Amino acid sequence: MDSDCLSSRSSSPEFDRGESPQFLSGAMFQAHSVGQRMPPRGRVKAGKRELTQENQHELRLKVNSRERQRMHDLNQAMDGLREVMPYSHGPSVRKLSKISTLILARNYIVMLSNSLEEMKRLVNEVYGAQRAPGCASSLSTRVPQLPPVMPTVPASDYATYLSLSSSDICQPPATAPHFLGLPCPCHICQYLPQPPRRTAAVAVSRPIK
DNA sequence: TAGGCCATCTGGTCCT
DNA sequence: AGGACCAGATGGCCTA
Numbered sequence: 001m002d003s004d005c006l007s008s009r010s011s012s013p014e015f016d017r018g019e020s021p022q023f024l025s026g027a028m029f030q031a032h033s034v035g036q037r038m039p040p041r042g043r044v045k046a047g048k049r050e051l052t053q054e055n056q057h058e059l060r061l062k063v064n065s066r067e068r069q070r071m072h073d074l075n076q077a078m079d080g081l082r083e084v085m086p087y088s089h090g091p092s093v094r095k096l097s098k099i100s101t102l103i104l105a106r107n108y109i110v111m112l113s114n115s116l117e118e119m120k121r122l123v124n125e126v127y128g129a130q131r132a133p134g135c136a137s138s139l140s141t142r143v144p145q146l147p148p149v150m151p152t153v154p155a156s157d158y159a160t161y162l163s164l165s166s167s168d169i170c171q172p173p174a175t176a177p178h179f180l181g182l183p184c185p186c187h188i189c190q191y192l193p194q195p196p197r198r199t200a201a202v203a204v205s206r207p208i209k
Numbered sequence: 210t211a212g213g214c215c216a217t218c219t220g221g222t223c224c225t
Numbered sequence: 226a227g228g229a230c231c232a233g234a235t236g237g238c239c240t241a
Contacts, residue, residue, distance in 0.1 A: 060218090060219085062217085063218095063228090064217075064218060065221080066215080066216070066228075066229080067218075067219085067229090067230090068216085068218090068230075070230080071216070071217080072216095075215095075216090097213085097214060098214085098215085099214090202225090
């Protein structure tokens with residue numbers, strides 16, 4: 001994904017630096033200014049086993065490394081989620097924050113679920129009556145070609161979407177379903193008469209930066 | 210400059 | 226016992 005191009009920081013800045021140089025500085029800082037968390041000199045007890053300071057240091061490095069790797073994996077998964085989110089990946093769009101990614105993903109799933117239900121209902125309305133009683137053929141074989149449920153949403157509209165509160169988001173009217181079945185954030189919908197709301201989407205409370 | 214976001218370290222807890 | 230997971234603390238970077 002290339003949406004990070006505006007940010008100089010990658011999700012995994014430690015990958016190409018070898019063993020973290022920040023461990024020492026961080027540990028030194030902790031030891032000197034915060035909690036005296038560094039163990040006292042000499043032998044340290046860890047459960048039943050006694051560890052030398054060197055062993056404990058090695059263990060600490062190992063644990064830190066695992067934790068770093070875990071967070072990198074988490075960030076990788078987050079990037080994967082960003083990639084499938086319907087917002088533009090162009091240079092004009094800043095990378096979604098983690099919390100925004102999660103909330104937007106949640107909303108997206110809700111939208112798709114609603115769209116699916118609506119689509120099922122419509123298909124039933126249109127084709128259900130034509131079926132012979134007891135006909136076992138599936139609807140999908142009878143419906144020729146359904147329009148795509150989720151068209152590509154312009155980046156500007158999704159940036160707007162992120163900045164909207166839940167009360168701002170409306171369902172598109174049936175006469176202008178330019179985002180078929182989806183709560184539409186665009187300026188067009190906002191100036192059209194508000195139809196009754198069917199679902200309350202959770203919106204990101206903070207505008208994207 | 211304040212605030213948001215992030216990476217990292219760290220200690221605690223739970224699980225295998 | 227060791228690893229995974231979690232949350233708090235901290236400092237750095239970036240933007241409005």
